[in-house]
Amino acid sequence: MSKRARLGWIVLLAAIASTPAPMKGQENAPSPAAGAQQDQKQGTGIVPPGVKLSAQMPPPGAPKEFRFPPAATKTLANGLRVFVVTDHREPAIAARLVILTAGSVEDPAQMPGVAQMTAEMLTQGTEKRSAQQIAEAIDFVGGSLNAAAGKDATTVTLNVVKKDLATGLDLMSDVVLHPAFRSDELDRQRQQLLSNLTVQYSDPQYMASLVFSRVVYGDSAYGWPAEGTPQTARAMRREDLEKFHHRNYAPNQALLAFAGDVTPEEAFAAAEKYFGPWERVEVAAAAPKEAPAISGRHIWLIDKPDAVQTQIRVGKPGIRRADPDYIPVVVTNRIFGGGYNSRLNTEVRIKKGLTYGAFSNFSPHRYSGAFTVGTFTRTEATVEAAKLIVDLVARMSTGDATPEELDFARDYLAGVYPIQTETAEQVAERVLTVAAFGLPADFNSTYPERVRGVTAKLVREMANRYFTAKDLDIVLAGNVGAFRDALKKEFPDAHYTEIPFDQVDPLASDLRKPKEKTAAATPESLEQGKQVLLAAAKAAGGDALASVKGIAMSETGKIFDPDGAQEVRVKWVVAYPDRSRGDVDIGGQTIVEVCDGKNAWLQFPDRTVNVAGVLGEYERGLSLFGGGWGIYQQVLAGKVGGQFIGEEEIDGKKTDGVAVQAAFGSVKLYFDPATHLLVAARYQSAGRQGPQENEQRWSDYSAVDGRPFARMTVVYRDGSKHLESRVDDLTVDPKIDDALFSKPSAPPAK
Secondary structure, X not given: OOOHHHOOOOOOOOOOOOOOOOOOOOOOOOOHHHHHHHHHHHOOOOOOOOOOOOOOOOOOOOOOOOOOOOOEEEEOOOOOEEEEEEOOOOOEEEEEEEEOOOOHXXXXXXXXXXXXXXXXXXXXXXXXXXXXXXXXXXXXXXXXXXXXXXXXXXXXXXXXXXXXXXXXXXXXXXXHHOEOOOHHHHHHHHHHHHHHHHHHOOOHHHHHHHHHHHHHHOOOHHHOOXXXXXXXXXXXXXXXXXXXXXXXXXXXXXXXXEXXXXXXXXXXXXXHHHHOOOOOOOOOXXXXXXXXXXXXXXXXXXXXXXXOEEEEEEEEEOOOOOOOOHHHHHHHHHHHOOOOOOHHHHHHHHHOOOOOOOEEEEEEOOOOEEEEEEXXXXXXXXXXXXXXXXXXXXXXOOOOOOHHHHHHHHHHHHHHHHHOOOOHHHHHHHHHHHHHHOOOOOHHHHHHHHHHOOOHHHHHHHHHHHOOOOOEEEEEEEOHHHOHHHHHHHOOOOEEEEEEHHHEOOOOOOOEOOOOOOOOOOHHHHHHHHHHHHHHHHHOOOHHHHOOOEEEEEEEEEEEEOOEEEEEEEEEEEEOOOEEEEEEEEOOEEEEEEEOOOOEEEEOOOOEEEOHHHHHHHHHHHHHHHHHHHHHHHHHOOOOOEEEEEEEEEOOEEEEEEEEEEXXXXXXXXXXXXXXXXXXXXXXXXXXXXXXXXXXXXXXXXEEOOEEEEEEEEEEEOOEEEEEEEEEEEEEOOOOOHHHHOOOXXXXXX
């Protein structure tokens, strides 16, 4: 993270505009001009002498015999099943561990993301190694060690050369058996996740897929976002990861495969040495809820008025991985939308020019699956593209595949399979897939043969069974107002649900963010809130505080982010009620923050930026300085009141909560019922990539002419410590030059 991104002591640099990144799927989209230039560079268009061009693609060659290498297998005493495929052609070994009960479908209720975060944290420190030591150890031997959670399982993958197998397995077993889940590493991972989610939650492509998954799978765990949500990321604690690991990581629910330059005897001995001590855990594995049956067409409109394109998802429940129909379905889908020259892409992209690409796939899991068609198009073509997709699905349901289509699909899938089974890691993955999903023992060796055995009759049966278009979920994320009416004319019998883009909540049953659950104000709660605020204002100095015109102070502290902590020194001048100036020194760089009550600026060494768009951030900050002096002045003047919202425990102590609505916005304040001094505040602030949840705490009060002022401040942002600061000196009612609050002059030209 750059220094500038850390500099807002009161206000983050949310008002500084940044250039949006291209939408996923368009990053490498060619332009006509680029294509023309490329053609000019590649040649003149003249056929060299002796070269004869053919008007059509040459036919495929005769199929070659494919032999999948056999796997030796053994089950350890603790239940761990070990598989070994020996290949001495290269001195490389891939070890792949699959934990069948640690997939995201095992996430706690309403807490998606725990399985994935647990897996991410495996390599971030163990009981005897730090994250850096793990990274350095595997890098030193030129290997790789990774862990990730999928829907059905967590997978840990090791790649090393033969001579370093012991080193690699020592690291691999250590991260699986003895993860430390250190709080500082969790905070770092959490911040990275929140940053990613903030970007994703502004991306129509991500949101369309997120909503589609939820509506197809319903309340099944397969529909929850595996990475979690901003809410679950903030709420996730170390104890959640420890509990998940203790309950779900079990050798008797795990598979370990070795592939490469290793004999079965060597691999079994290594497995026993490094994973034999892993103790059995009786895991009560249960299938997740089934996806709901679909009836009719349900169209979900995710409205983003500023979008210039529409993301389209169409589909319904599919098949599980072990379904006997799996191979013929794969062949059938290859004809429909499983490749560039499929029917779907040919019609939507090549013939109609509605998109850069369209795809379809069956994503099968252990217990369920989904059929998905996906593409995107310009807003004005939304209805045309959606209708074309539905029509193509309906047309495919007749099963009228041509012999050419069927031959190409079979030849491609059977021919590419050996190519995709060349590396040790690919072989290990295929071995484990058979074991994990309970597939026939000869699945890998007979796959090409079984693909070539799919007949036209079988394709017709699959198409009739899985491509019917009368029952579909359709998700459209874009500028709904531009196509809503035309869409309803085209699909008059569909059931419609419309949700504003920023109101989507994947954890809600109706996919909408719940409304604020603060109890309705009553005369009693308003009066009680008023009395709590007046008692606090009196405790802070009463009339002696009301007469304060301004303060000058200096403070030192640290700003924390995933990259570490930055030392900060600030000199503040505040003129109540709404003017402030802060000279901030961070890492040897000086930034000036100025607010004159109507405008706000940030002055960097190379530029001055107007940040009036977040003026409320400044107003809240100076109102809460020192434990609320500014807001107490407004309370004593009768300009601010509050609603009592009950007692709440903050940092282990009981507090009285009051919800306050001020000129800068809403904030919840929490007071010590004994001293009446402000203990904490909770509020939402503007971040560079969206809103952020804050809890600010005050302590170490000392009196200044009878007016208690908090010397220590700590701010937690999205569940992690963001900053801490201590006031070094404070002057009440200093002589203040009004020029301090003028717009900072432009930096000198270099």
